[in-house]
Amino acid sequence: MIAAAGMASALIAIAPASASAGTTVSTPNLDFGSVPVGTQSPSLPVTLTETCTSISCLVSFIPDQFAPVVSATSGFTQTNSCPTTLLGMLGLPQSCTIDVSFVPLVGGPISGLLSTGTGGPTVSLAGNGTPPQTLNGVKRRKCKKHKHRGAHSSKKRCRKR
Numbered sequence: 001m002i003a004a005a006g007m008a009s010a011l012i013a014i015a016p017a018s019a020s021a022g023t024t025v026s027t028p029n030l031d032f033g034s035v036p037v038g039t040q041s042p043s044l045p046v047t048l049t050e051t052c053t054s055i056s057c058l059v060s061f062i063p064d065q066f067a068p069v070v071s072a073t074s075g076f077t078q079t080n081s082c083p084t085t086l087l088g089m090l091g092l093p094q095s096c097t098i099d100v101s102f103v104p105l106v107g108g109p110i111s112g113l114l115s116t117g118t119g120g121p122t123v124s125l126a127g128n129g130t131p132p133q134t135l136n137g138v139k140r141r142k143c144k145k146h147k148h149r150g151a152h153s154s155k156k157r158c159r160k161r
Contacts, residue, residue: 028121029125034130052092075102078114105129111125
């Protein structure tokens with residue numbers, strides 16, 4: 001019993017303070033498709049999770065921990081519900097949600113990266129900026145008046161061009 005207590009204190013000293021193999025994201029890639037330039041896409045969620053995988057967590061019940069510092073590269077924005085430290089305990093992983101949006105400032109394909117912090121997993125981001133929609137160039141239906149006999153002397157009829 002005393003030897004086990006001595007071993008536990010040795011394991012406490014080597015408990016990791018940065019990302020462990022138990023720090024994961026729900027998806028490695030997000031693709032926002034085509035979004036008009038200057039328009040914000042709907043947000044897509046990413047779940048960041050810390051689980052117990054280290055020997056100190058499995059043997060001594062000392063939680064694995066990860067300090068998320070979330071950021072996204074230009075063209076992409078993020079908001080998150082992450083605490084300052086995620087603790088992964090045996091049988092009790094801790095998660096937070098990161099909502100990512102795409103706001104293209106230029107046309108064409110844009111790629112980026114969502115970073116979760118030092119040593120943490122990343123998510124590849126992709127989207128395509130398209131020209132904003134305008135009324136010019138949109139096909140419109142043309143209507144003509146046709147004269148008819150009877151109670152309705154004139155009636156509009158539309159046809160597609």
